[in-house]
Amino acid sequence: MSSRPYDNRAWLGVLPVVLIVAFSAVIPLMTVVNYSVQDILDFNSRFFVGFEWYRETLNDPRFVDAFLRQIGFSATVLALEIPLGIFVAKGLPKNSRMTPFLLVFLAVPLLIPWNVVGTIWQIFARADIGLLGVAINAMGIDYNYTSEPMHAWLTLVAMDIWHWTSLVALLSFAGLTSIPEPYYQAAELDGANRWQVLRFVELPRLKGVLTIAVLLRLMDSFMIYTEPFVLTGGGPGNTTTFLSQYLATMAVGQFDLGPAAAFSVIYFLFILLFCWLFYTSVVARDE
Amino acid sequence: MARVELDKLTFAYPGADEAVLEDINLTIENGEAHALLGASGAGKTTLLNLLSGLLVPTSGSISFDGRDVSRQPGRERKVAQVFQFPVLYESLSVEDNLAFPLRKSGMTPDQIEVRVGEIADELEISGIRNRRSTQLSLFEKQLVAVGKALVRPDVSLVLLDEPLTAVEPRVKWQLRQTLKKVQADLDVTMVYVTHDQTEALTFADRVTVLTVDGVLQTGTPEEIYATPQHEFVGHFVGSPGMNFLPNHVVDEAHGDKIGFRPEWVQLSGTGVVEGQVVRTRALSSQEGQPYGITTVATDHGEINVRGTLSAEEGATTGLKVDQYVVFADGWRVA
Numbered sequence: 368m369s370s371r372p373y374d375n376r377a378w379l380g381v382l383p384v385v386l387i388v389a390f391s392a393v394i395p396l397m398t399v400v401n402y403s404v405q406d407i408l409d410f411n412s413r414f415f416v417g418f419e420w421y422r423e424t425l426n427d428p429r430f431v432d433a434f435l436r437q438i439g440f441s442a443t444v445l446a447l448e449i450p451l452g453i454f455v456a457k458g459l460p461k462n463s464r465m466t467p468f469l470l471v472f473l474a475v476p477l478l479i480p481w482n483v484v485g486t487i488w489q490i491f492a493r494a495d496i497g498l499l500g501v502a503i504n505a506m507g508i509d510y511n512y513t514s515e516p517m518h519a520w521l522t523l524v525a526m527d528i529w530h531w532t533s534l535v536a537l538l539s540f541a542g543l544t545s546i547p548e549p550y551y552q553a554a555e556l557d558g559a560n561r562w563q564v565l566r567f568v569e570l571p572r573l574k575g576v577l578t579i580a581v582l583l584r585l586m587d588s589f590m591i592y593t594e595p596f597v598l599t600g601g602g603p604g605n606t607t608t609f610l611s612q613y614l615a616t617m618a619v620g621q622f623d624l625g626p627a628a629a630f631s632v633i634y635f636l637f638i639l640l641f642c643w644l645f646y647t648s649v650v651a652r653d654e
Numbered sequence: 655m656a657r658v659e660l661d662k663l664t665f666a667y668p669g670a671d672e673a674v675l676e677d678i679n680l681t682i683e684n685g686e687a688h689a690l691l692g693a694s695g696a697g698k699t700t701l702l703n704l705l706s707g708l709l710v711p712t713s714g715s716i717s718f719d720g721r722d723v724s725r726q727p728g729r730e731r732k733v734a735q736v737f738q739f740p741v742l743y744e745s746l747s748v749e750d751n752l753a754f755p756l757r758k759s760g761m762t763p764d765q766i767e768v769r770v771g772e773i774a775d776e777l778e779i780s781g782i783r784n785r786r787s788t789q790l791s792l793f794e795k796q797l798v799a800v801g802k803a804l805v806r807p808d809v810s811l812v813l814l815d816e817p818l819t820a821v822e823p824r825v826k827w828q829l830r831q832t833l834k835k836v837q838a839d840l841d842v843t844m845v846y847v848t849h850d851q852t853e854a855l856t857f858a859d860r861v862t863v864l865t866v867d868g869v870l871q872t873g874t875p876e877e878i879y880a881t882p883q884h885e886f887v888g889h890f891v892g893s894p895g896m897n898f899l900p901n902h903v904v905d906e907a908h909g910d911k912i913g914f915r916p917e918w919v920q921l922s923g924t925g926v927v928e929g930q931v932v933r934t935r936a937l938s939s940q941e942g943q944p945y946g947i948t949t950v951a952t953d954h955g956e957i958n959v960r961g962t963l964s965a966e967e968g969a970t971t972g973l974k975v976d977q978y979v980v981f982a983d984g985w986r987v988a
Contacts, residue, residue, distance in 0.1 A: 549737040552708060556728045556735055557802070558758035567754075571745040 396635075402628035420629035430630065432605065433613045434637075440609060441588040444527045448584060449577065451528065452535025457565075459540055470540070473533045485597025488526040492598075512599065516606035519599045523607055526594060531587070535580045542576035543569065578649050582642055589638050610634055655843050656718035656810035658682040658705070663714035665700055673712065674700045678869055680862060684719075685841040687834070689858035691851060693890070696864045698847045702813055705845060706733050718810050734803035735813040739820040740795035742787040742802070748774075749783045752801050759806060773801045776836055793825045800833065804840060814846045818853060830857055851891045855879065863887045879915070885984045888913045894947060894958045903927055903954070904975060909982035916947060916960035918977040925972030927952045931965045 403420055407413045424430050455473070460466055476484070494500040494511040503510040512518040546569065554564050570577075592611035595601065601608035614634065618627035660680040666673040674697045682688045692698050703709040704716065707728030715724045723731045734755070742751050752770045761769070774780045777797050787795060796817060803812050817833070818826045834857055837844050848854050854861050855875040862872040863886070871883035882888035888896030896913045903926045906912055929952035937946040944963040949956050950971060957973060965971050980988040 547739075547741075549735075549739070549741045552706070552728075553735065553737065553741040553802075556706065556733060557755040558729050559754075567743040567745060571743070 399628045399631050402624050403632050404625075404629075406625050416625065420626045421633065423626055424630050424633055429605070429613065430610075433608055433610050436606075436608070437589060437610045440523070440527075440591070441585060443524055444531070444588050445581060445584055447524070447528055448532045448535050449581060451532050452580065453539045453573070453577075455532065455536040456539035456543055457569075459536075461544055470537065473536055476530050476533050477537075479530075481593035482597050484526065484530050485594040488522065488529075488594070489598045492522045514603055516603055519603060519607050523595055523598060526598060527588065527591070530594070531584060534583065538576045538580045539573055542573040546572050574649070578646070581645060585641060585645065586638055589641070655684055655841065657684040657720075658811055658843060658845075659717045659720075661715045661717070663701075663704065663716060664712050665697075665704055665709060666712050675704075676868060678714070680869060680872060682843060682845060682860075685843055687837045687844045687846065687857060687859045689846045689848060689854035689861045690864055691848060691854040691861055691891070692864035693849055696866055698849075698864055699815065701864070702735075702815055702845070702847050705811065706735050706813055707731055732806065732808055732810040733813060734806065734809050734811075735815065736796070736799050736803045736817045738816045740792060740799045742795060742798055744787050746787065747783070748779065748785055748787060748790070748798050751787060751798055752805050755802060755806050759808070769805060769807065773805045776804075776839060777801050777832060793821050793829060796821055796829060797832065800836070804836060804842060809842060812842050812844045814844060816848050816850075817846075818848075818850075833857065852893070855891070863890065881979060881986065882913070883986050885911070885913065885981050888979070892916075897957045898981075899927065899952075899954050899957070899975075901980060904978065906978075906980055909980035909987045911981045912975070912978040913981060913986075914975050914978040916958040919957065919959050919973055919975050920961055921948060921950070921959055921965055921971045922974040923972055925974040927954065927957075928970060928972050929953075929957065931967050931969050931971060932956070934963045934965070934967060936963060 404415060404417060405413045406416045406419075459469055459473075479487070491497045492500045492512055494504055494513075500510060500512070510518055512522040550568050550572075551564065554568050559567065590611055591609055592615065595607050595609060596612055596615075599607045601612050611634075614627060614630050617623050617630060658681070660678050663675060663678040663680075664673050665675045678701065690698050690701060700709065704711055707723075707726060707730075711724050715722050717723060718731060728735075743754060746754070749770060752773055753766050756766045756769060770783075771780070774783055777800065779794065779797050779801065782790065782794060787798065790798065800814075800817070803809070803814075814833070818829055821829055830853060833844075833846075836842075846854070846857055855878070858875065860872060860874055861878050863870045863878065863884075865886060871878060871887050873881075873883075878887060878891055882891065882896065885896075885898065888898075892915060894916060896915055897919065898911050898913050901907075901909050901912050904912055929950040931948055932951045933947075933949040935947045935949075936944045939945055940962065945961065946963050948959045948961070948963060948965055950959060950973060952973070959973065979986055
């Protein structure tokens, strides 16, 4: 026999990855897909209903509301956290004895468990006993996040910025420190002002890390659950009920497994779509 | 364009005990291509940063056309710089990169357009004017970087910091020729920093050899090669460098050492010293004879001889020195 270019035993090498991905992603996801096309009454009686739950979910006004709210929230926090993160990163000294300490301080919010963040802000912003809430009221502003939807929103956005701006700042700082000094020297000799240095030297070189930062923040903020759940519980009314919270109510509150499964699949596909849209638009612009 | 004078220029980093540069005196004429040649750690980059205004001298002064600019930032001195690797605005096209330094100079868009066209033609990069800088080869990028440095008509001094480092060996020569050509055409004052003696000698009108001890010699490439002021210059410049022998072997009364270039010595039956051929290295052939470097081991160290390769390895031969320079305590005396 001549030498064989293919050896089917090589497939064995791929097996561990296939198994891990199957257990971590494919099987759970398929379980959900399976539920989403059935009406489950009890363990023994289940009926195939096709896309009925999908239709129902997409026509559910509460889903649409939660979805729009979600987009509003993600857009707001991204629009604030990315520029703020870059601004903070630019303010950090690059080579000082203080740098490691500042980086650790910055990382502190990232190290706090999500429900603790929610609890901290829940107490911090309370109008009766919280430092922030009392302080705002003392300034003559009638602030109460448990009754005013706008206040609840602002508090949530403030909390998210407090929690996650550090991530953008740390990523941007890593990007900034990797810009070789001659780029700044050349810009200085060319007479570039600070805005031009940011626009033509720093931002083009931060593109890679900012792409990662936007993707991470987009996915994370779109899936936000714990913090609003602890802080506002979705209220007042439904004004801060985001997709994940509505989903949890449906699945483990009302035990509507079929519609909840369809909801999950739609939810997942939207996150995938947004990330894909963002990524391709960034990568496509490069070519 | 400017005449650059360094007067007793001294620089020490804050907190450092020893100065990196001490008492440097140097004049670079208007429109001159000047090379700063030195090994790593000789202070070349520090001197460059002082010229570009990134560092401020500890004492002494730098003046352009008699005007003291020691404490002026680089943009006020109208200095431009080309770095070891191509430094461009990566999101901009070649054209916009070239126009960038002009936008602040008060030129009208039409004048900018004309000037960018001139520079692009001079560097023969008109064909890639509309490309994004990320789509260029390293060689093209470095050409654009050179163009960006030369584009301001009022540029007083262009600094080149080992500009051929990042470029492939194949096109190094080409880029050097282009640099030489634009320097001559535009008549700008250029300071070219390098540790490569071939680059320095082929590019510059005058070369300054810098070591940790300061400036050893400033002169034309011919002067540097034929009459090195210091043993180090003789040894550092030339490939291979200068040969040295104690002065008594040629009955030289002055100094303590003689130095001679590999082409100032020949193999002969009898000579001032004898030795054994240890290596031969062919470089080319002349009239059918292999030509190159013969290395002879003598009692006073190895001597390189440039010429026809006539001796076998291991053979005993004499060396006849036709011409030499004399050094005393390192410095040339005759």
